[in-house]
Amino acid sequence: MSALSAASGPFRRTRSARTTRRPSAALVVAASAVALIALVPPVYLVARVSEAPADAANAILARSTLDLTVRTLAFAAAVTAIATAIALPIAWLTERTDLPGRRLLAILAAAPLAVPTYVGAMVAISTFGPGGLLADLLGRDLPFAIYGFWGATTVLAIFTYPYVLLSVRPAVIALDPRLEDASRGFGYGRWTTFRRVILPQLRPALSSGGLIVTLYALADFGAPALMRFDSFTRVIFIRYESTFDRTGAAALASVLAMLALVVVALEVWTRGRRRYDAIRATGAAEAPPIRLGRWRWPALAFVGSVLSVALVLPATVLGYWLIRGLAAGEAVGGLWDATRDTLLGAGLAAAVTAAAALPVALLAVRHPRSAITRPIEVLAYTGYALPGLVVALALVFAGINMGPLYQSLAMLILAYLLLFLPLAIGATRVSLLQVRPSLEEAARGLGRSRWNVLRTVTAPLASRGILAGAALVFLTTIKELPATLILAPIGFDSLAVRVWSASSEAFFAKAALPALMLLLLSSVPLAILEITGRRR
Amino acid sequence: MSARPERPGVPNEAGQLALRAMGLRASFDDTDAVADLTLEVHQGELLAILGPSGCGKTTSLRLIAGFEAPTAGSLELAGTVVADDRRFVPPERRGVGMVFQDYALFPHMTVLENVEYGLRGRDDKRALAIEALATTGLSALGDRRVHELSGGEQQRVALARALAPRPTLLLLDEPFSNLDLALRGQVRQELHDIVRETGITTVLVTHDQEEALSIADRVAFMARGRIVQVGAPEEIYLHPRTLDVAEFIGDANVFYVDVADRTVRTPLGSFDAGPARRRAAVVIRPEDIQLSEVGTPATVIQREYYGHDQVLHVRFENGSAEDGPFEEGDTVRVRLSSRERLDPGQRVALRLPEPPLVLDATDHEPAAGG
Secondary structure, X not given: OOHHHHHOHHHXXXXXXXXOOOOOHHHHHHHHHHHXXXXXXXXXXXXXXXXXXXXXXXXXXXXXHHHHHHHHHHHHHHHHHHHHHHHHHHHHHHHHEOOOOHHHHHHHHHHHHHOOHHHHHHHHHHHHOOOOHHHHHHOOOOOOOOOOHHHHHHHHHHHHHHHHHHHHHHHHHHXXXXXXXXXXXXXXXXXXXXXXXXXXXXXXXXXXXXXXXXXXXXXXXXXXXXXXXXXXXXXXXXXXXXXXXXXXHHHHHHHHHHHHHHHHXXXXXXXXXXXXXXXXXXXXXXXXXXXXXXHHHHHHHHHHHHHHHHHHHHHHHHHHHXXXXXXXOOOOOHHHHHHHHHHHHHHHHHHHHHHXXXXXXXXXXXOOOOOOHHHHHHHHOHHHHOOHHHHHHHHHHHHOOOHHHOOOHHHHHHHHHHHHHHHHHHHHHHHHHOOOHHHHHHHHHOOOOHHHHHHHHHHHHOHHHHHXXXXXXXXXXXXXXXXXXXXXXXXXXXXHHHHHHHHHOOOHHHHHHHHHHHHHHXXXXXXXXXXXXXXX | OOOOOOOOOOOOOOOOEEEEEEEEEEEEOOEEEXXXXXXXXXXXXXXXXXXXXXXXXXXXXXXXXXXXOOOEEEEEEOOEEEEOOOOEOOHHHOOEEEEOOOOOOOOOOEHHHHHHHHHXXXXXXXXXXXXXXXXXXXXXXXXXXXXXXXXXXXXXXXXXXXXXXXXXXXXXXXXXXXXXXXXXXXXXXXXXXXXXXXXXXXXXXXXOHHHHHHHOOEEEEXXXXXXXXXXXXXXXXXXXXXXXXXXXXXXXXXXXXXXXXXXXXXXXXXXXXXXXXXXXXXXXXHHHOEEEEEEEEEEEXXXXXXXXXXXXXXXXXXXXXXXXXXXXXXXXXXXXEOOOOOOOOOEEEEEOOOXXXXXXXXXXXXXXXX
């Protein structure tokens, strides 16, 4: 022991490492506040259920609830299966083969994302339903019923397959053709190669895309309601709206929330046990496109028919109803109010959510190993799992205790914040990862406080991601239906609600104009996202 | 194991220390990045912390700047305690300028805006920034964006930005590592001149011995989280206290030999064992060996020609060494002027005019010091 280390003896007691690597109190407070807000829906749901435990238990344990659970899970599973069956071939055909026009088709194939599922349902009903366009043309009703399980499943699958497509496409591009060659070299046929070599590589991407669709199907309210399929959301809504059975609605909402959480947990659990994505070969060779040969035209017909149903049909049908409505003197006036309110709601939601996402993303990126980071992230992501209807009901229960907040615009914005926070966090996080920590340290060293550094260095440099997150929230908010339907304050007019209420009463001509306006508004943030994504 | 840095006589005016670190420690997850940083830097001095990568030198710099807080120890800047077990002054209130290894220039600002960033709230902000740009020879580049500059220019912007607020202490983290070799010497000289001109106390961190030896007033050698030796460049080079220092700084032939009668025997002669007890490491610089008429006979086996000089690999002839064979083989490297042409196979005689450095190697632990 040297003289000097002995001299440093008095300082030797362990002191917790007080480094700038530790998050500042302000950051922890801000991020925790966001996480606490995310706790509001589950807490109030539980509180509401425990107010009348006997009634709630009856509602949960009823035979009809079990049927409902099985029916909804079957619905979600069928939607996911069909969406995957549509998305996987399109991803492969447009990225790996010599399909004619594949560049354009690849872009168009993601576009149905802009069509809300309730608009899709309205198009389906007004085309194929009793008294719809086809029935008009043929002079009699179609031989099959559009309503019910298969109708709802088909509509939802057609308008949600882009989630699987967007998730699986990068994985298809990254497929190492040498692995396929190796497999064929061992004498395995195409099918065995696909099953044993390709599919395992795509599985992580397929399962995360599939998870999004499964959650979407569990949570979607508009399409099942219009297609008259009794999924959880429709049953909960009817209980709440028509019979004022709030305890029953809360109980069923809790069950639905649990289902969604179990699905998320299942995905996290299986992902944790798989390691395929970790062993991607470096320097994957640029693969020559696979020649489709005589399968070219059938393949093109497949992609073409998907796009016809998902894009051309909605545009044509909405256009038809618009003209017919205008010809019949359908009023245009109210449209502006609804557009203004929709923009106001989405704009506020985008701004508030982007601001709330920043501290959580900062904490996750700059202090990933801090003990507080993980729980805050998990809480902030609960909105990802909770259906909009569930969050909206929970806020109604909460709002009753909140005086002036109840039935205010703030309440609606809060619902949007809770639902779409994960979107903004994800985008912000990506851009924060690209801001080198040394830039922030340099700024501190030049005499600026943490807050000042955030304002003058970090936020400007991450602005692209923050903006992309805001655009994503904006896009999603415009289309949001159940929370808007339940929480919109009196006098707040929204395009989504207009489409829904007109469609549910089969006033298709009345629904066409707001629906088209909705599509138009969604394409603006989509374009922003596309542009910011390209410039990177 | 001893870590007893020297405190040589104050080279400049006897007075205030610019920096005084006492037993600073920084631990992350129970491992010490810096185990014991004890160091004094005098006003106006240019001190280089030199050491292999991972020795804790960058963390030391971050401790001084305030980007890390010490787990133990105390730190004074210009006589004021900025970190100990009670206080922690955040980086923005330490008045320390830092040039980062990656320069950390703000990409969303112009050169001038970068330099002005540290001058917020000053009335003469623009004037000071322009002056700093002039000092670093960047007057013409104020309106440029950072990405339009060359590596050398970026480094000077970083320097101008750090100097503009007139800090009391300038910290440089591996300032030349991102420059290509051809540029390094020139930039090094420029930086040296600028720092000298402003008279600012400077601590530079590097793993490049040439850098440290050529521009520093004093060099602090760091290994395994501790300062092992502090001294003038000549002192560090000529009198390394441990084998760590000897082997890292400059080229060295090392013979491990047993001590007998307070004497060590090598192919180049027997020498006083000095502090060594049972085992000794005899350190012989290649340039200290001379060709001579009388000396130990040997054969050239390989020649590395460098233009300004050459390095010969020379094997002692069987039986020529007094006590061969030696543990590290019986070859040595000899650095000579390149004028003499010596080819493999040629026979030479070697001698050592000055006694070599002898360090204790009783535990055969290269780091074992006195």
